[in-house]
Amino acid sequence: MSQSEQSSSSASQLPAEVQSRLDDGKQRHEAELIEWLKIPSISSDSSRRDDVHQAANWLLEKMNAAGLQTESISTNGFPLLVASTPPVPGAPVALVYGHYDVQPPEPLDLWTSPPFEPVVRDGKVFARGATDDKGQVLTHIHSVCDWLASGQPLPLQIKFLIEGEEEVGSQNLDDWLPELAEKLACDVVVVSDSSQYAPGRPAVTCGLRGIATYELFVDGPSHDLHSGSFGGAVANPAMALCQLLASMKDADGKIAIDGLYDDVAPIPDIEREAWKQLGADDEEFASSVGASKLHGEAGYTTDERRWARPSLDINGLTSGHQGEGVKTVLPAKASAKFSFRLVPNQDPKRLTGLIESHLERHCPPGIRWTLKPDHGAGAMLADANSRYAKAASVAIEQAFGTPPVMIREGGSIPILARFQEVLDCDCLLLGWGQNDDAAHSPNEKFSLEDFHRGIQASASLWQAIASA
């Protein structure tokens, strides 16, 4: 437990006024979370545009009320919310990044309770956005608001950048970032949009995978054909789509696109070793997601596959007759949405070229394909030994009663790599969620105990960073 001792050594209590404000605020913290979760801010659904704006305004009003200096920056998409506390000369500056948009809730029939009518069951709040990211980003907003309300001076300046397009690629923030560089200048970006390693095992996340998303359209005859009169003589686009997608993955779970692994950074032995010590249990993991067993790239552990190896997933398939009953049709077209997770050194633009030549090589006769890249971003790594990572360990141990483990996360926060580049800052990924919180899935949830510990850890973090 050397890490824990080292942490404790630099630990210190919060000012009593802040602590009591936090302790008395729990009900209010939960009520505000539930209020925010009721707003269906689905950024990918054009019919929800007003709701996304409403979610932004809700947050803006809350930060204004708390006395933060706020600004709503209009973009071609949804507004960028920027806020900050007063400067603290000599102390570092922390920037909290998060998002107020959420994933689509479909398939709706799999939700136990409606996605935008939050309910609390056995200590967990169920709603779209509960853990990704409203519940998690709110922990930092609550901690800062309570610091301010306590009358105690914050030991450092805290800025906020909360956007509304994280679930659709953060393009507008990406474009605006250089212009905002001065306004957002900071020493460390703090992000809570991921998970603990397991219940009761908080983590500092030192790496994220990148992402590249695509839609593939496959066309054959100009209209649907009778499968009797034409079947066997005319190429079937749905079969061609299956053949093209299947050709991208081999039986060992390796991606079968030529050149894809050329620029994949190997996993440092020190991390592979550390991750093995986490004692992952594949059977437990499989049952936690309801799968009969796990399956992935041969030669790697589950954590290595999730955190540090490239992956390819089909996100959606569409073709022909999907309604009730039989329709013996040879469909004119078929399409798929699919996406890759990328690891350090992989370049989404290069990947697109590799996919195009793969499709060119594998497309059957009589079939035309069109590949539409959506958004892409490289992977991101953070220094597990930075002063900020050490400060986070202190704060997390105070709030959770145990020091965090150092892990990576398989998801992507495309903008973080850009922060490092444009703002030249460190990154601190502190996930308060759990792997089974069902982000992007039906019945998304967030443990209220984790929510409150997250608020406590956040409040302690500001002090730990300042005194680190």
Added chain:
Amino acid sequence: MSQSEQSSSSASQLPAEVQSRLDDGKQRHEAELIEWLKIPSISSDSSRRDDVHQAANWLLEKMNAAGLQTESISTNGFPLLVASTPPVPGAPVALVYGHYDVQPPEPLDLWTSPPFEPVVRDGKVFARGATDDKGQVLTHIHSVCDWLASGQPLPLQIKFLIEGEEEVGSQNLDDWLPELAEKLACDVVVVSDSSQYAPGRPAVTCGLRGIATYELFVDGPSHDLHSGSFGGAVANPAMALCQLLASMKDADGKIAIDGLYDDVAPIPDIEREAWKQLGADDEEFASSVGASKLHGEAGYTTDERRWARPSLDINGLTSGHQGEGVKTVLPAKASAKFSFRLVPNQDPKRLTGLIESHLERHCPPGIRWTLKPDHGAGAMLADANSRYAKAASVAIEQAFGTPPVMIREGGSIPILARFQEVLDCDCLLLGWGQNDDAAHSPNEKFSLEDFHRGIQASASLWQAIASA
């Protein structure tokens, strides 16, 4: 032209009263077709049940009004309509088979005019069911009704069996057939539910492919997962579905299911030779369906692939996020509708077993599959040299001005093989449609010229059969 001479030699004009009744009836024939086409009798859509019954009643009333002896036989599904003209001692008995149900019209957005609001454009009526089968079966009903109205005695007894479940497998007719054997006793079954070989090239169809339809369900995790946190570690059901379906077909267009070709009857050389003489043009054929080029089983011509070789087509694909925008999800499940066309000697039940062992062998780890067979039926062959085929040649030449070619058809009329077996009768397949009539597709149509020629040929057929 020996065939043509031989036909002419046994040709004879229709009674003047019948001919003038036909000539004066064209407007009425078209008006009634359009009236019938307006009824959306989609047998596979439970919400259309009343419409299917309405289409049956429409026909029943028409046959009653014409003086046919009719009967509507209730089943667990839609009624079987049986009708007949008076017996003619010493003359053969013909049974006209057809169906009043239609395929679903989807995708609706590809229809130039609504599927159930028939419109005539450049001599063709556009509507779901125009060619399959309302327009075609109506040619026989019109010809018989006009014979009856003309006051001239029909030279043979004609029976009708019109069902409402042809597009969903004719299960109820199949069950009822033995019980109806006496009522339907006949020498030849006449069916018009297929196509001419080409415009101006009428045909007698001497064979149909069989059919076997399936739905495949693939399940992985119990709920949709975040493709970032789990991608690479948990098998993707949509990818598994693609791999399973792609594994059923090889690059040469051959079906890759072990044992499938074991019981496939080879194509008789005499037919292969005759078909080559038809002078099919692949480029013309490809452009007629809007495909850049044709693709099918190596070593066979297009007509051989369509008419006499087994085929596998995916009819529909469903998985994950199909809506607007990006959703980086690892879907919990995926499903496909797919169907085979079978050739003589293939048994649908045996095929189901072959598919199950194929799925068993190819299913990736962490994935569960469920195969749901829907309906199946063997292929059917008819004698191209029967007295009925010769009589049809005479009638067709009189109506179309050219003798028919002898072909097969790739589609299936599952019940015909059962007719041969239970009623011990010949089959006469006289398709008045065209390959580009878009049966089972958007913008289904039927040429009014072919419609009227079909009525004329049908009227002559009764005389030709009686005098054959």
